[in-house]
Every structure is written in structure tokens, then in C-alpha cells.
Amino acid sequence: MTVPAGELGTWATGLLDRELQFVAALRNAGLAVSSAETVDATKAFGEIDVLERDSLREALAATLCKRPTQRRTFDTLFDVYFPARMGDGSLLDDRPDPEGVAPEAFRDLLRNTLLDGDPDSIARVAAQAVSLFGRADSQSGRHAWFAYRVLRQLSPDTLVAALIADLLAGGKADGFEEKVARQTVVERIRQFEEAVDADVRRRLAEDLGVDATARSAIEPLVEQVDFLRASRSDLVELRRQVYPLARRLAARLTARKKVEQQGRLDFRRTVRASLATGGVPLRTLHKPKKPHKPDLVVLCDVSGSVSSFAHFTLLLVSALREQFSKVRAFAFIDTCDEITRYFTPGLDLADAMSRVVREADLVWFDGHSDYGHSFGLFGERYPDAISPRTSLLILGDARSNYRAPGIDALKSLTSRARHSYWLNPEPRHQWATGDSATTIYADLVDEMVECRNVEQLAAFVTKLLPI
Amino acid sequence: MQPQFASVDDVRERLGRVGYLADEAIATTVFLADRLGKPLLVEGPAGVGKTELSKAVATAAEAEMIRLQCYEGLDEARALYEWNYKKQLLRIQAARDDDVWETTHDDIFSEEFLLPRPLLSAMRRDGATVLLIDEVDKADVEVEGLLLEVLSDFQVTIPELGTVAASRRPFVVLTSNASRELSEALKRRCLYLHLDYPTAEREKAIVLSRVPEIPEKLAEQVVRTVRALRAMELKKAPSIAETIDWATTLLALGIDTLDEQAAVSTLGVVLKHLSDQVRAVGELKLS
Numbered sequence: 001m002t003v004p005a006g007e008l009g010t011w012a013t014g015l016l017d018r019e020l021q022f023v024a025a026l027r028n029a030g031l032a033v034s035s036a037e038t039v040d041a042t043k044a045f046g047e048i049d050v051l052e053r054d055s056l057r058e059a060l061a062a063t064l065c066k067r068p069t070q071r072r073t074f075d076t077l078f079d080v081y082f083p084a085r086m087g088d089g090s091l092l093d094d095r096p097d098p099e100g101v102a103p104e105a106f107r108d109l110l111r112n113t114l115l116d117g118d119p120d121s122i123a124r125v126a127a128q129a130v131s132l133f134g135r136a137d138s139q140s141g142r143h144a145w146f147a148y149r150v151l152r153q154l155s156p157d158t159l160v161a162a163l164i165a166d167l168l169a170g171g172k173a174d175g176f177e178e179k180v181a182r183q184t185v186v187e188r189i190r191q192f193e194e195a196v197d198a199d200v201r202r203r204l205a206e207d208l209g210v211d212a213t214a215r216s217a218i219e220p221l222v223e224q225v226d227f228l229r230a231s232r233s234d235l236v237e238l239r240r241q242v243y244p245l246a247r248r249l250a251a252r253l254t255a256r257k258k259v260e261q262q263g264r265l266d267f268r269r270t271v272r273a274s275l276a277t278g279g280v281p282l283r284t285l286h287k288p289k290k291p292h293k294p295d296l297v298v299l300c301d302v303s304g305s306v307s308s309f310a311h312f313t314l315l316l317v318s319a320l321r322e323q324f325s326k327v328r329a330f331a332f333i334d335t336c337d338e339i340t341r342y343f344t345p346g347l348d349l350a351d352a353m354s355r356v357v358r359e360a361d362l363v364w365f366d367g368h369s370d371y372g373h374s375f376g377l378f379g380e381r382y383p384d385a386i387s388p389r390t391s392l393l394i395l396g397d398a399r400s401n402y403r404a405p406g407i408d409a410l411k412s413l414t415s416r417a418r419h420s421y422w423l424n425p426e427p428r429h430q431w432a433t434g435d436s437a438t439t440i441y442a443d444l445v446d447e448m449v450e451c452r453n454v455e456q457l458a459a460f461v462t463k464l465l466p467i
Numbered sequence: 468m469q470p471q472f473a474s475v476d477d478v479r480e481r482l483g484r485v486g487y488l489a490d491e492a493i494a495t496t497v498f499l500a501d502r503l504g505k506p507l508l509v510e511g512p513a514g515v516g517k518t519e520l521s522k523a524v525a526t527a528a529e530a531e532m533i534r535l536q537c538y539e540g541l542d543e544a545r546a547l548y549e550w551n552y553k554k555q556l557l558r559i560q561a562a563r564d565d566d567v568w569e570t571t572h573d574d575i576f577s578e579e580f581l582l583p584r585p586l587l588s589a590m591r592r593d594g595a596t597v598l599l600i601d602e603v604d605k606a607d608v609e610v611e612g613l614l615l616e617v618l619s620d621f622q623v624t625i626p627e628l629g630t631v632a633a634s635r636r637p638f639v640v641l642t643s644n645a646s647r648e649l650s651e652a653l654k655r656r657c658l659y660l661h662l663d664y665p666t667a668e669r670e671k672a673i674v675l676s677r678v679p680e681i682p683e684k685l686a687e688q689v690v691r692t693v694r695a696l697r698a699m700e701l702k703k704a705p706s707i708a709e710t711i712d713w714a715t716t717l718l719a720l721g722i723d724t725l726d727e728q729a730a731v732s733t734l735g736v737v738l739k740h741l742s743d744q745v746r747a748v749g750e751l752k753l754s
Contacts, residue, residue: 032651034655036655037655040503040505040658043503044499044503047498047499047502047503048475048495048498048499049474049475052475054491054495055475055491055495058491058492058495058496059495059496059499061492061659062492062495062496062499062500062658062659062660063499063658063659065659066508066654066655066657066659068510068645068661068663071661117667117668118668119666119668175727175752176726176727176730176751176752177726177727178752179695179750179751179752180688180691180692180695180751181691183691183694183695183698184667184691184694184695187667187694187698276553277552277553277556278556278560280556282552
């Protein structure tokens with residue numbers, strides 16, 4: 001049914017209130033929703049059938065959520081503010097007795113559902129699983145819902161082997177078919193886990209009341225996840241983010257090149273072109289300028305304390321390698337080695353990372369960061385790496401375990417380079433505490449920048465890198 | 468603009484009839500874009516059917532499609548309109564001596580000497596129109612400013628001729644590969660649809676509808692293999708079009724099960740980079 005925008009009844013006013021609360025929650029979670037977009041969303045209510053929940057979700061997403069990275073936050077809040085079973089509580093009412101169904105029996109059901117692969121039934125089974133196994137009662141008579149209880153009892157990961165065998169149905173159990181089947185199974189199990197997670201959030205919302213859940217259910221947006229504290233699933237998401245960032249950086253640099261391309265007047269071509277317009281030179285033609293080839297030297301700390309940060313900067317390096325010929329990367333812990341060779345275009349990054357750690361000569365003494373020694377050695381071993389055209393990028397937390405900071409070595413590097421920047425993954429307020437040598441180093445480079453998440457990295461890329 | 472579609476289901480059904488299988492998100496967003504008269508911004512990786520969607524909408528709504536392909540260096544003269552200065556010069560040179568400058572001036576800035584480009588053509592059409600602005604992210608930031616102006620009022624002012632307002636608002640689709648972030652202002656004015664690779668079920672349905680002769684089992688194998696390929700980190704993940712190509716190729720070769728040998732010999736249909744092929748062969752244990 002359609003509600004004409006002019007005739008909003010009382011129940012529709014309630015809907016409007018709910019929408020406004022929802023928008024407020026989105027803004028709290030960091031999505032920039034403008035008033036114009038809120039108006040669009042309200043107009044959309046008048047056009048679609050608001051009782052069709054999927055339609056409603058997509059309509060609100062189309063008008064309010066304009067970045068794919070924000071979609072998860074959006075979905076979480078949508079589930080909280082527009083819960084699925086408002087009008088259809090049957091699933092909740094006939095909640096089976098938790099003692100009645102054994103996890104083993106339920107695992108069979110799950111196995112069949114996953115084998116079938118229908119997304120709707122997977123979601124339905126996930127909801128059942130939560131009501132059977134996800135509830136935890138506390139002594140005070142209250143109860144809560146937990147996704148991990150469900151996943152621990154059912155441990156869907158242990159079904160992988162059986163499901164692969166089912167899918168192959170007597171086919172060959174190794175090689176190509178097996179790989180493809182494994183991928184399918186893993187994907188379906190992930191679907192199930194996500195459905196469990198969503199259902200837990202929904203139940204929590206019912207129990208707690210909307211606003212309390214909205215506050216607790218929000219995870220930071222990927223752009224704001226701290227490099228040093230990223231979880232494994234965050235890492236996967238972050239890697240997706242860094243690639244476009246490198247592309248954007250590359251696009252920026254080439255765009256700059258394009259602008260400068262207007263060189264001196266090409267007299268011959270201008271006269272030639274003017275023949276078409278009766279000898280009037282309407283368009284002047286110019287000789288192309290010689291493209292400026294930027295050099296980038298990246299020097300990064302890959303010791304344990306900053307390893308996940310190093311991961312991303314190396315990802316950035318490898319993406320840049322595909323765009324520029326003259327990018328050289330060096331890694332150090334307490335000694336320094338060139339790692340450019342591991343980043344040939346098209347190579348797997350995980351491979352490259354593990355080879356860096358395994359093969360490169362990075363540890364000299366005890367495997368703790370030693371910035372001074374590394375800088376000194378870098379200057380000695382690769383005197384030609386830094387030229388007046390080079391931008392030097394140092395990545396690390398500047399925690400040198402109270403060893404000699406190597407001021408002279410770094411000074412000679414930065415004085416030779418055209419620009420030098422230091423990206424520090426630590427929060428600014430922790431700089432210059434403990435063994436951190438940030439105060440010393442910050443004076444030696446052009447600028448030391450706090451770079452804790454993709455947002456800050458992006459800001460740095462767009463603002464500071466005029467190679 | 469008169470709405471073209473009656474309901475979300477109507478969108479889905481009519482797109483389906485022209486061979487585009489829309490899911491809930493696509494159908495709802497297209498319906499809303501049509502009803503609210505707002506431009507639709509479609510973002511997503513290459514090869515998920517963004518351009519195809521606007522073609523399908525054009526066919527389903529029996530509208531003509533006008534396409535503006537964006538590229539670096541695209542400017543107003545290529546996007547909006549341009550004066551045909553060569554013809555104007557000819558007109559001046561051919562003028563008789565007794566011509567007054569005023570008449571010549573009025574003459575050379577008239578309809579005859581105007582070269583309409585896609586944006587202007589779309590606005591001046593009387594019939595139903597779908598305006599596709601393809602790969603907006605490739606264009607320079609200045610073009611976004613131009614689009615903002617054109618898309619919010621659907622009118623253009625040509626100093627010598629006056630204001631041209633759209634008699635009938637076109638259905639506007641903008642596509643982007645997200646190679647750069649579009650400006651907030653542009654996003655605010657559009658409805659947003661993020662297209663990703665389809666679910667296994669939907670992709671299988673797409674293959675079955677595009678290659679009707681294919682056995683269902685083979686279609687499922689192809690789709691599953693393509694999904695496994697997409698899960699790897701490839702330079703260029705296989706697009707939906709390539710899935711369909713693969714299915715067609717296997718069918719043409721008379722292969723009815725996708726086994727190792729069949730996969731190795733036809734891998735070039737889906738993977739166009741040597742390094743991707745090497746990696747796929749390694750990871751899928753093809754040899």
C-alpha cells in the first residue's frame with residue numbers, strides 16, 4: 001500500500017518520529033546525513049510500501065547512506081530501529097525449550113540448510129539457533145543474548161569437511177572441484193554467522209530498548225579503526241580501503257602532471273591547425289612538458305609493535321609500485337634492508353609480507369627496534385637512494401628502546417631529500433613518553449604526522465604529498 | 468517527469484522482461500529515482516552491470532538513451548554545448564558587404580550554429596529519455612560542479628540564446644567505479660545505489676536467463692568457480708559479463724561439466740591477465 005505524502009495519519013506520524021530518531025542515531029554514529037537527505041527519505045516513505053521491510057531498508061539506504069563503508073553501521077541501526085518482527089512474533093512465541101533440542105540434532109538441520117544454500121532459510125535457521133542456544137540467564141533474573149554462545153555450541157566451522165563432501169557428492173575429493181566447493185561452503189557459513197549476529201542485535205534491542213542498543217551496537221567505521229588495534233576482520237576491510245587510496249594518490253599525482261603538460265608554444269602545429277580556420281590561429285598548440293618523475297623512498301619499521309601498521313603502509317607501497325617506477329621501499333628493525341624486490345606488480349601481498357619477514361636481513365642484534373643503527377646503516381649501504389628529487393617517508397612509532405637515536409645519520413638523510421615526512425601510528429598524546437624519541441626526530445623531518453587510521457592516512461595523502 | 472513505473476514490483480518485472488534481473492535494492496532505488504525525479508548514482512567495482520542497468524531501464528521504459536562518457540579533460544564544450552566556430556567563420560566570410568554586423572551577429576549565434584552535446588540534447592528532448600553519465604569519477608572535479616548545476620534545476624543558460632529548461636526531466640543515471648571520492652554535494656543530490664557482485668543465486672539466474680540452453684548444473688559450476696576466483700586477490704576480478712561469456716564458451720565447445728581440463732583450457736575467457744591466470748591455476752590446483 002502507498003501512503004500519499006499529504007495524508008499522513010497518526011500511525012504515519014509515529015513512523016516519521018521513528019525515522020527522525022533513526023537519522024539522529026545515524027548522525028551519532030558518524031554518518032553525515034543532511035536535512036535535504038532526510039526530506040528525501042520522508043518522501044520515499046510516501047512512494048513505497050512501508051510494510052515491505054526490505055523495500056523500506058533499501059529506500060532509506062538509497063537516500064541516507066551514500067558510502068559503502070557506512071552500510072554496515074546503517075544496517076545495524078536499521079535492524080534496531082525497524083526490527084523485523086514487529087508484527088510477526090511467531091518465532092519468538094514458540095521458542096522451544098532450550099533443554100529439548102540437542103546441539104547435535106540442530107547441527108544436522110544447519111548442515112542441510114547450508115548445503116541447500118538458500119539465503120532466506122539460512123537467516124531463519126540462524127534466528128532459531130539464537131533462540132535455542134544464544135540466551136544467557138544471570139542470577140538477577142535478567143538475561144542477555146550472545147552470538148558466541150551460538151557459534152560455540154554449533155561450531156559451524158567444523159561442518160566444513162562434511163559439507164564439502166556433500167557438495168562434491170562422490171566426485172573427486174581433491175584438486176579443483178574441492179577448492180571451489182570449499183570456497184562456496186566458507187561463504188555460506190559466513191552468511192550464517194552474520195545472520196546470527198544480526199539476530200542477536202535485534203533481540204538485544206527488544207530487551208534493552210532502542211536507544212541503549214543503538215549506543216552499544218555501533219562499531220567504529222572502518223575509516224576510524226586504529227591500525228594498532230585492528231581485529232582480523234577489520235584488517236580485511238582495511239585492505240580494501242587502502243587500494244583505492246593508493247589509486248587516488250596516483251590519480252592525484254598524474255592529474256598534477258597533466259596540468260603542467262602545457263609547455264612552450266608549438267609554432268609549427270599551431271600554424272598548421274590555423275589553416276582549417278582560414279589562417280586565424282583560434283587554438284594554440286603547445287609542446288608537451290617532460291613528465292616529472294617523482295622518486296619515493298619509504299623507510300618503515302616492521303618490528304612487532306607496529307606490525308599491523310607496517311602492513312598497511314606496505315600495501316600502499318605495493319599499490320604505488322604499480323603506478324610509479326621509482327618507488328623504493330626499505331624495512332628495518334635494528335638493521336635495514338631493501339624490500340622493493342618483494343613487491344613486483346601483481347604479487348600477492350600476504351606472500352610478500354611473509355617473505356619480507358623471513359628473507360630480508362632485518363635483525364642484527366636482538367630484534368628490538370633500533371632506529372639509530374638502522375638510519376646509519378641505511379645511509380652507508382644505499383648512499384644513492386636519496387637524491388634531491390626524493391621524497392622520504394619514514395613510518396614508525398619512534399620507540400627506539402632507549403638506544404642512541406642516530407641524529408646525525410637521520411639529519412644527513414633528510415637534508416639530502418626534497419621532502420621528508422614521518423608517519424607515526426601512535427596517538428599524539430603518547431608521543432614523547434617512555435622510550436619514544438619523537439621530540440628529537442620531529443625536528444629533523446619536515447613534519448611528523450599522527451597516522452592512526454585510514455582517515456588520517458587519506459588526509460595525509462591528499463594534503464601533504466606534493467611530490 | 469511522468470513516472471514510468473507503477474511499483475517496485477513493476478520495476479522488477481519490466482527490467483526482468485528485458486533481461487536484467489534486479490534484486491530488491493536495485494528495484495527499489497530505480498523506482499524511487501523515477502518517482503522522486505532524482506538522479507541515481509550507481510557505484511561499484513567494474514563489471515557488475517552498472518551501465519547495463521541504465522540500458523535496461525531505457526529499454527523497459529521505452530525511452531531513448533543518451534550517453535555522456537566521462538574522461539579526464541572532459542569540459543563544458545564536450546558535455547553541454549559548443550558553437551560551431553568553423554561554420555560561423557564561413558558565414559562571416561561569405562557575408563555580403565551590405566550585411567549589417569547586428570544581423571550577422573544574431574545570425575551566427577542561432578540554432579543553426581549550435582552543436583548540442585549530450586547534456587543539452589537530453590534536456591531538449593520531448594520524449595522519455597534516460598541520460599547516462601558514465602564513469603563520473605574519471606572526470607575532473609570541475610565537471611562535478613557543472614553537473615550539480617545542470618542536475619539540480621535541469622536547465623541551462625546559453626548567454627546568446629537564453630535559458631533552455633527541460634520540458635520533460637530525463638531519468639539520470641550516474642555511474643562511478645569509486646576510483647576517487649565524489650563530492651558530498653553531488654552525492655547529496657543523488658539517490659545512491661552500491662552495486663556489488665551478485666549473490667550466487669542471482670548470478671546463476673542471470674546466467675540461465677542469458678544463456679538459456681545451458682544445463683543448470685553447468686551454470687552452477689561456472690558461477691561457483693567464478694566466485695572462488697573473485698575471492699582471490701586478482702588484478703581484475705571476473706565481471707558478470709565474463710561469467711556469461713564463460714558459460715557461452717563452454718556451451719559452444721560442447722563441454723557439459725567444468726572439470727580441471729575444461730577450466731584450464733578456457734580460463735582466458737574470464738581472466739585477462741597472465742599473472743591472474745598463473746595465480747588461479749596455482750590456488751585452484753589446476754595443472
